[in-house]
Amino acid sequence: MTEGNKRTNDLPEGARTFPLTNLALGNRTSALALLAMVALIGIASYVSIPKESSPEITIPMISIATYYPGVSPKDMETLVTRPIEEEVNKIPEVTDLTSTSDQGLSYIIAEFSSDMDMDEAMAKIREKVDLAKPELPADVEQPILSEFNFAEFPIMQVNVSGEYDLVRLKEVAEDVQDRLEQIPQILEVRLSGGLEREVRVDVDLEKLKFYNIAFNDVIEAIAAENVTIPGGTIDVGAQKYMVRIDGEFTDPRRIEDVVVALQDGAPIYVRDVATVDFGFADRTSYARLDGRAVVTLDIIKRSGENIIETSDAVKAAIAQMEPTFPPTTVVKLTSDQSEDIRSMVASLENNIISGLILVVAVLLFFLGVRNASFVGISIPASMLLSFIVMKILGISMNMVVLFALILALGMLVDNAIVVVENIYRHLEEGYDNVTAARLGAGEVAIPVITSTLTTVMAFVPLLFWPDIVGEFMGYLPKTLIITLSSSLFVAIVLVPVLCAMFMKLDNVPPRPLRPAARWAMLGVAGLVLLMVAASNPLTAVLLTATAVGLVVLHRSLLDRLGRWFQDVAVPRVVEWYSRRLRWALHHRLVVVGGMATAFVVIVMAFGVFNAGVEFFPESIPPAQIGIQVDVPSGTSSAFTDGIVRRIEERLQGFEGIRDAESVVATVNESGTGNPFMGSGEGNVTVSFVDYDKRSYDVFRTLRELQQRIGAGIAGADITVTRPDNGPPTGKPVNIELVGPDVDQLRVLADSVLAVLKAAPVYAKLEGLDSDMRSQRPELVVEVDRERAALYDLSTSQVGMTIRTAIQGTEAAKFRDGNDEYDIMVRLAEPYRASPDALGDLTVFAEGRQVPLSSVATWRMDEGLGVVKRR
Numbered sequence: 017m018t019e020g021n022k023r024t025n026d027l028p029e030g031a032r033t034f035p036l037t038n039l040a041l042g043n044r045t046s047a048l049a050l051l052a053m054v055a056l057i058g059i060a061s062y063v064s065i066p067k068e069s070s071p072e073i074t075i076p077m078i079s080i081a082t083y084y085p086g087v088s089p090k091d092m093e094t095l096v097t098r099p100i101e102e103e104v105n106k107i108p109e110v111t112d113l114t115s116t117s118d119q120g121l122s123y124i125i126a127e128f129s130s131d132m133d134m135d136e137a138m139a140k141i142r143e144k145v146d147l148a149k150p151e152l153p154a155d156v157e158q159p160i161l162s163e164f165n166f167a168e169f170p171i172m173q174v175n176v177s178g179e180y181d182l183v184r185l186k187e188v189a190e191d192v193q194d195r196l197e198q199i200p201q202i203l204e205v206r207l208s209g210g211l212e213r214e215v216r217v218d219v220d221l222e223k224l225k226f227y228n229i230a231f232n233d234v235i236e237a238i239a240a241e242n243v244t245i246p247g248g249t250i251d252v253g254a255q256k257y258m259v260r261i262d263g264e265f266t267d268p269r270r271i272e273d274v275v276v277a278l279q280d281g282a283p284i285y286v287r288d289v290a291t292v293d294f295g296f297a298d299r300t301s302y303a304r305l306d307g308r309a310v311v312t313l314d315i316i317k318r319s320g321e322n323i324i325e326t327s328d329a330v331k332a333a334i335a336q337m338e339p340t341f342p343p344t345t346v347v348k349l350t351s352d353q354s355e356d357i358r359s360m361v362a363s364l365e366n367n368i369i370s371g372l373i374l375v376v377a378v379l380l381f382f383l384g385v386r387n388a389s390f391v392g393i394s395i396p397a398s399m400l401l402s403f404i405v406m407k408i409l410g411i412s413m414n415m416v417v418l419f420a421l422i423l424a425l426g427m428l429v430d431n432a433i434v435v436v437e438n439i440y441r442h443l444e445e446g447y448d449n450v451t452a453a454r455l456g457a458g459e460v461a462i463p464v465i466t467s468t469l470t471t472v473m474a475f476v477p478l479l480f481w482p483d484i485v486g487e488f489m490g491y492l493p494k495t496l497i498i499t500l501s502s503s504l505f506v507a508i509v510l511v512p513v514l515c516a517m518f519m520k521l522d523n524v525p526p527r528p529l530r531p532a533a534r535w536a537m538l539g540v541a542g543l544v545l546l547m548v549a550a551s552n553p554l555t556a557v558l559l560t561a562t563a564v565g566l567v568v569l570h571r572s573l574l575d576r577l578g579r580w581f582q583d584v585a586v587p588r589v590v591e592w593y594s595r596r597l598r599w600a601l602h603h604r605l606v607v608v609g610g611m612a613t614a615f616v617v618i619v620m621a622f623g624v625f626n627a628g629v630e631f632f633p634e635s636i637p638p639a640q641i642g643i644q645v646d647v648p649s650g651t652s653s654a655f656t657d658g659i660v661r662r663i664e665e666r667l668q669g670f671e672g673i674r675d676a677e678s679v680v681a682t683v684n685e686s687g688t689g690n691p692f693m694g695s696g697e698g699n700v701t702v703s704f705v706d707y708d709k710r711s712y713d714v715f716r717t718l719r720e721l722q723q724r725i726g727a728g729i730a731g732a733d734i735t736v737t738r739p740d741n742g743p744p745t746g747k748p749v750n751i752e753l754v755g756p757d758v759d760q761l762r763v764l765a766d767s768v769l770a771v772l773k774a775a776p777v778y779a780k781l782e783g784l785d786s787d788m789r790s791q792r793p794e795l796v797v798e799v800d801r802e803r804a805a806l807y808d809l810s811t812s813q814v815g816m817t818i819r820t821a822i823q824g825t826e827a828a829k830f831r832d833g834n835d836e837y838d839i840m841v842r843l844a845e846p847y848r849a850s851p852d853a854l855g856d857l858t859v860f861a862e863g864r865q866v867p868l869s870s871v872a873t874w875r876m877d878e879g880l881g882v883v884k885r886r
Contacts, residue, residue: 027451033458040509041450047513051397054510058400061407066322067361068414069171069353073487074134075164078141080104080124083157086823088794093117093883099151100124100159101885103144109137117883130483134163170206170314171323172330172352175303175680177310179344183296186210188345189311195337196313199329201321208682209303209311211296213837215268215830218844219821221856223289229277230860231817234290235827235841237276241265242828242839265830268294271839291844294830294837302657302683305348307664312682320412324361327354350678350703356639360418371395371425379433381581387440390514394432395425397510398503405498411491420495427471427500431464431507439515453516461508468504472497637707637714638738643725645698646733653697657683659732660698666725667702672717675710678703698732754886795851797874804871807861814872817859822848851876 027033040047082096097117104126105113112127128137138161145159174196176189186209193205219234247259265271272287286292303312317326334347341347372392379388399421411417439456447455475493480486600607643663647656660681667673680701704714718738726734751768753761797818799811824842831837847853855869 027455031455031458032461033454034461034508037457037461037508037512038454040513041453041516044513044517047510048517051510051513054397054401054404058403061403062400064322065403065407066320066412067325067354067357068323068412069357070169071414071416071488071491072319072412073484075484076128076130076132076134076137077164078126078128078134078137079162079164080122080126080141080145080159081162082122082152082159083120084122084153084155085120086819087120089117089119089883092120092122093885095153096122096156097124097883097885100145100148103148104141107140107144109140113886115885117885130487138163168203168316170351171317171354172315172327173350173680174313174315174330174334175305175310175348175350176313177305177308177346177348178342180342182209182211182309182311183213184342185309186212186311188341189313191340192334192337192347193313195333196315196330199326199333201317201326201329202315203318204316206314206316207311208301208314209309211299214295214297215271215837215839216293216295217271217286217290217827217839217841218293219290219841220844221847221853224858225856225865227277227279227284227289228865229284229289230858230865231821231843232860233276234286235820235825237274238271238286238827238839238841241274242271242830265828265839268292268830290841297838297840300653300684302653302660302681304664304681305350306679308346320410323354323357327352348678350680351640351701356415357413357418360415361413364418364421367422367425368395368399371428375429380578382437382586387436387515387519390436390511390519391429391432393514394503394506394511395428397506398428398499401502401506402495402499405502406495409494409498411494411498414491416489416491417495420492421499424496424499424503428503431468431503432511434460434464435507435511436515436519439512439519443519443521449516449519452519453512456515457508457512464507465504468500472500637710638718639704640739641702641704641714641718641721642737642739643700643702643721644735644737645700646735647697647731651697651731653683655731656698659729659734660700662729663698663700663725663734667700670717670720670724672712672714672720673702675704675712675714675717676702677705752886758883794877795874796877797854797872799872807859807866807871809859809861809866809871813861814859814868817857818854818868821854821857 080100082100084092084096087095093115097115100122101113101115101124104110104124107126109128109132110126111129113124114127115122115124117123126137126141128134141161145161149159174192176185176192178185178188186207189207189210193207196202196205217234217238219231224231224234241263242265243261243263245261245263247261250257250259269292271292272285274286275283276286276289277284303310315326315330317323331349338347372395375395376388376392379391382388402421406413406417435457438460439452442452442455443449445452475496478486478493479490481489645656645659645663647659660683664679664681667676667679673679680703681699683698704710718736722736725736726732753764753768755761755764797815799814801811804810804814820841821843824840826838827841828839829836830839842848843853843857847856851874854874855867857868858865859868859871860866
């Protein structure tokens with residue numbers, strides 16, 4: 017060393033060091049062990065972190081659904097909705113209360129503040145609903161309370177079809193349901209579609225009149241005979257026998273032999289006044305996949321379970337069952353959310369690998385391949401450390417987290433580049449590796465920490481984003497803060513240790529590693545590779561191929577190219593930059609004026625050419641297109657199904673449908689569409705193949721469907737939409753009309769729609785519509801209370817008789833093995849379809865049959881299609 021050189025192992029006076037870096041450098045073996053632990057535990061955490069499509073957030077809403085079949089919307093509002101609303105509205109924490117009263121359904125949504133404990137909220141709602149129950153009709157079904165939670169939405173659908181009847185199809189689907197519910201990761205499997213068996217007792221009204229028998233006599237006779245009653249025990253000698261009266265029907269035909277009444281000593285049997293058929297319940301829903309009837313199973317996983325593992329378990333279970341399926345059975349999975357997660361996880365892994373390659377490839381021109389490797393190591397090390405922290409904090413791997421991780425990849429190497437470059441500079445000045453690492457990291461530690469904190473603080477305000485959107489998007493800043501903090505730890509703790517042990521100048525031959533160190537490094541690398549291979553073999557192959565390719569490429573080309581770049585190209589760039597910098601320093605006003613002018617021009621250009629603002633971009637081609645069919649209240653499901661079938665047929669005429677992977681059609685009974693989920697009575701979902709396999713623009717298909725799919729189809733409102741990205745936020749703009757008079761509200765709603773459609777902005781609006789349903793046709797029965805009182809009849813008795821005759825009532829249960837079927841008693845179809853036939857229906861009073869026409873009149877009218885309250 018020359019006289020002017022510093023001592024290689026002494027720190028200069030006043031040198032700045034960083035305590036955490038000094039601690040790591042003083043315990044280099046422990047630091048290496050920590051790095052190995054980060055690698056191994058990080059990989060294990062990455063594998064075990066639950067992977068989901070959306071963050072598991074709890075929406076601060078509780079729904080109260082109450083079913084009362086056959087009741088009009090107006091009566092539902094009066095009899096069911098109002099009593100429950102009055103009690104629930106007394107809860108001080110309820111911030112908003114909305115209700116929808118439809119035919120046979122009362123649907124109330126109670127909204128709370130986002131910081132409300134939902135367990136406590138559910139307890140308070142349940143308490144208030146219990147208080148309201150005495151005010152509800154006696155035969156109303158129990159209110160169903162539910163929370164809104166992303167974890168309870170189906171992660172996939174299993175569609176079962178086959179060339180055999182729907183009864184057998186449902187039996188096969190139920191077998192699949194039983195098998196899938198045994199999978200530990202699955203919470204629930206919901207089955208829909210197919211036909212529901214029931215024993216139907218269709219009563220002939222004319223024969224009831226002939227035999228002078230009341231409708232309720234048939235119900236009571238069947239209920240009284242289909243019983244099993246314990247009779248106690250008797251002692252016969254030394255043996256004790258149980259006594260059991262077994263009267264349950266073992267064959268539906270036995271119902272025909274039930275005695276309803278005796279007339280002149282002769283029995284009147286059920287078969288004399290009714291027909292008994294072991295048939296099917298009235299169909300209220302339809303489901304098809306690619307034009308074939310299906311039974312659909314909605315798969316709901318348990319909270320916190322890995323969506324990819326759950327999907328794989330479902331596929332494996334179905335594969336095991338396939339040999340037991342009847343011939344022609346087809347099982348197809350649709351809406352499999354795990355595929356999106358697989359794609360995003362693959363993108364993350366590819367970005368990590370490609371980022372590592374690009375960082376090393378760029379930095380080797382400035383620092384050499386060995387020093388560039390120190391920076392490259394910071395990418396996987398920071399990521400793996402982030403996975404450990406995420407695992408500890410219970411953060412799942414969902415689309416928001418994956419987006420944040422990919423976004424953070426470009427910032428992970430910033431700190432490490434600064435630290436490595438400064439350490440290398442001190443090494444060039446003559447310091448030994450440890451001293452250079454202490455000086456290099458210490459001098460830049462505070463600026464690096466400050467730089468990281470300023471970046472982190474830019475995302476901190478997102479943590480305070482309120483409501484559902486804030487809870488949904490809160491995973492973005494959390495993940496970025498964890499990842500950037502991890503990269504800071506790696507840069508000031510682990511990278512200096514690696515530099516102290518392995519960094520060298522280009523003109524200094526490498527020091528040979530001790531055998532123990534070499535074998536330890538190979539062992540850790542091999543173990544890491546094995547763990548990666550266990551999680552994703554393809555990633556392990558890519559990593560190995562990347563490492564081998566870099567070594568070969570470096571020895572054959574990159575080493576010489578890098579030396580030329582450092583010795584020739586960099587000095588030329590520095591000289592060119594120096595000249596420009598000197599000119600700028602001598603012409604400061606020109607530079608500042610130019611910057612100000614450029615700023616003004618950019619602001620003006622943004623104002624002129626601004627494309628608008630949107631929460632989630634809609635420029636991404638959708639994976640699905642939805643066609644929603646809304647029909648007037650009171651429309652039969654068979655009519656709605658006819659419209660949906662026409663839509664399915666028309667779809668085949670669109671060129672873009674050739675890229676469709678599946679077309680799923682569902683039809684529900686009128687009034688069962690869920691406004692919260694954005695579904696109508698009929699829905700057609702077109703799922704497309706992966707983006708790289710498409711031959712037609714999906715946006716063009718969307719526009720064509722919006723313009724042509726509903727042309728000429730009367731009797732329904734047909735809307736073509738694409739799925740919304742991100743959390744549920746509702747429509748961008750909602751106009752609410754509130755008032756006591758529903759008829760006046762309907763007129764005002766039509767007026768507002770007319771004004772908007774006439775405005776120039778209408779061309780830019782999509783999905784403009786009113787939720788005021790059309791009026792529902794009603795048959796109104798009015799009881800003459802005075803005449804009814806003469807027969808000792810009440811309005812309630814008359815009403816229940818009519819309801820039972822038309823809607824039907826469950827008289828008993830028929831058991832066939834482990835299966836149980838309803839025994840439904842109601843008027844035969846010809847009488848239920850004729851309002852005039854109601855006049856012949858009799859009500860039993862004072863020992864005689866009183867015709868309904870003697871105490872009531874009826875008329876055709878129109879009632880409210882749906883009643884909404886807020």
